[in-house]
Amino acid sequence: MWQPMLPTRVDQVKENTDWIYEIKYDGFRCGLEWTETEIHLWSRNNHNLTKQFPEIISWCQQNQKYIKELLPLFLDGELVILRTAYHSVFSQVQQRSRMKNMKKIKMISEDRPATYIGFDVINYKGKSVKSKPLTERKQLLHNIFRTFPSASNLLAQRVAEIRYFDSLKEIEQVIFLHQSEGMVAKRKQSNYMPGKRTDVWLKVKNYRNIQGVIVGWDAENDYFHTAVFENQQCTALGKVKNGIGTKDQKTLTTFIRQKGSKQGSSKWKIDPSICVEINCLDANNQEIREPNFGKFRFDLDPEECTDKRVRLQLAQIPEKLELTKPEKLLFSNHTKQDLIIYFRHVAPFLLPRLKDKHLTVIRYPDGIIEESFYQKHPSRHEPDFIETDGKYILCNNLESLLWFANHGAIEYHIPFHKKDTDYPDELVFDLDPPSLDEFPLAVLAAKLIRELLTYKGFESFVKTSGKTGLQVHAPLDEPMNFEQTREFMHAIAHVLVTKYPDSFTTERMIKNRGKRLYLDYVQHAPKKTIIAPYSTRATKGATVATPLFWEELNDELDPRIFTIDTIPQRLNEKGCPFLIGGCTNTE
Known part of the structure; x- marks a missing residue:
């Protein structure tokens, strides 16, 4: 029975040359058992996931000839369905793991294939290597993967070796841009300790801070119900239980009993008056993902805890960026905040296309029905993080992209070559x-x-x-x-x-x-120039220049369905055709 080594959760780690840093993917922890006769995928609770992920097994079977002399193997890793090279869509992995219909599993495995990302090796050539230090196990892992034919990028691979970072600052930048789940820091000399939660592996979650109001409490399970205001109406945000101290919990429950009204045997309802901060990974469909109570927010009025505020907080806008007039209407039904949140979500796909290319933006400071102007040269008003080559502006980082959007840049046009060459790419x-x-x-x-x-x-x-x-x-x-x-x-x-x-x-x-x-x-x-992939256009519907899969192309296709409302979810569900095919590289 497989027992994975477990990391200890901490709030932060420090730069240390004795450690390496890996992306913590939002998927299923999984062991890959690979012998000459059998290949199995085992969950951390030892459930067999082999049938749910046939594309992984098929890939192993097709490539077994390259590593026959290294078998049997047992790898530790993560089953993921990738949005980018550093971001996995957990809901899709979870949905697949629960499927039973083999015909449907086969169809989905072809349309939206999973990837097994190996980050450790437990058995090598049939022998345990758990007692070897991490650096040696990493070398063995690399020996395995370098024997396989190379693929164009991580998203095109069904079984892949994780990338690790020596620089804490570098991985933090990657995590922030891609909105990854977090990181795992590992001591280089650590042995593999099955089933143990140790302090030589440390995980740091990429939590978002959101605010809501307390509107209820269930005395039976101690969950507090929270809500936000949307169009002046109170709508459910989700439940939170963990993280609140004993003293604060007692104070809060006493207040609810005094000021609230009992609903049935154990539930209580209270008018929105207490604002709280919640740390979480995500929040949608009236559910908060991994919620932890942060603190009371007595500085906020309940009406300030809005759905729009939560969406902006979940987007993780860089601190150095100051948004101005977010409620300004730029399109028929979309505000500047909507535009900024959209660009935040597609930044990992758009920025690689803009990198080191002279940028021409079309700015609409007062919306698409008012006057616009082109900008391709730097002025005296851009902040230091916007790069130039002296004559032309560049957009090489997230802060630049969102700064332009905050200043009414709706369309992003780029040349066919990078700034330091005359040859098209x-x-x-x-x-x-x-x-x-x-x-x-x-x-x-x-x-x-x-x-x-x-x-x-x-x-x-x-x-x-x-x-x-x-x-x-x-x-x-x-x-x-x-x-x-x-x-x-x-x-x-x-x-x-x-x-x-x-x-x-x-x-x-x-x-x-x-x-x-x-x-x-x-x-x-x-x-x-040509319009960049995922750039918005100055249309009433806030349409987007959208990469397609060739099989989507038919006479019934309506390009107007691709808007700033639909693209983020499309990327979660389908992935990016340019990224998967290698036309865009985010690694």
Whole structure:
């Protein structure tokens, strides 16, 4: 029976060269038992999860030939379904673990595959290595994984080796950007101690601090019920029990008994008057994830504990960023705060696309119905954390992205090359139909371009423009200059226009295009720009330039469904096509 070594939870750790630091993934702690004849996944409570995660087993079977001489093995790790390389979606792992229908499991394992991230080795070549120090076990773990064929990125792997950090500051930055669950600090010389909770492994959770009001108490289980105000109405936030001291609990329950009203045999209800701070990992659907009582907030009025305030606190906005006029309406039904929270959630996907590229933003200080202006040069008003190359602004960090959003930047346009080179890093075909009614022409063009690119050896990705069209991206593995890319893209456009003259055109004059789709390859040139993936657009519905999976592309697709409201949940449920495919790298 497997007994995993357990970390002790602490509030913080200090930088120490005798320790290493790992991301704490929000998944299922899991042992991987791998012999020549059998492969099993065991939960920390020794439940067999093998049938629920067939993609892991299949990967092991396909790659067993590379490590046959190292078997039997037993690895310690985490079963995850990744949003980014450093963020796992726990609800999806949990949902999968409870599935029984094998047909459904197979379908989901193909659509949204899991990854087993190994962080320790317990048995190696059939022998226990628990008594060896962590540094030696890490080397053995690396010996295992370096024998496998390399994958483009962590999200493309079904079984992978965890990355560890020597720098505490570096991992803290990664955790904050990706909103990871936390970290585990491990002493380099520590042995593996099965079943023990030790002080040589320390975990630090990435808790958020939110505020709510006490509205009830259940005397039977000692849970306090909290709420927030939404549109001047009190709505449930969730329950909290742990973390409150004996003295504070007694004071609070006495107050509720005196001022509240009893509901049934053990439940009490009280009017919202007591504000509290709660530490948690998340809060949604009237449930708080891992809630711990923080402190009373006598400085707050109950009406200040709002749903909007909670959403902003959960987003973890950097402290150095001061938000101004968050309630200002920028779109028809979305405020500046909505925009900032959206960019906070998609930052791990957007920032790698903006990195070291001259940025052009379109700013709408008073909303999309008022005047706008372009900005690509630095002024005297930007803070120090916004980088420049002297002439052009860059957006290389989270603070910069949110600062621009706070100053009304809605659209983010980038060139096809980085600031220190004249060579493009990708091809991008801009497919521009005359209106949304002709969007199926963009779907047809994208599919045809994909076929031609595949024939020529290019991998391609597709995204909506955020308005009426599509854009096909093809990363360049081999260097090409703009003259070469222009010639190549012109040839592809010529093939499409020749074969479908009534559907496609390269005519630049709008009045001469008629109902045909414009194949824009001319825009792919030095100093020209394209809308960045996950950038918002200045539309009433707050639409987003959204990466798609190719199988999503059909004539019924409506690009208007991709908005700042729907994209964060889409990324949790489906993942990012550009990230999974290697078109964007967040590692």
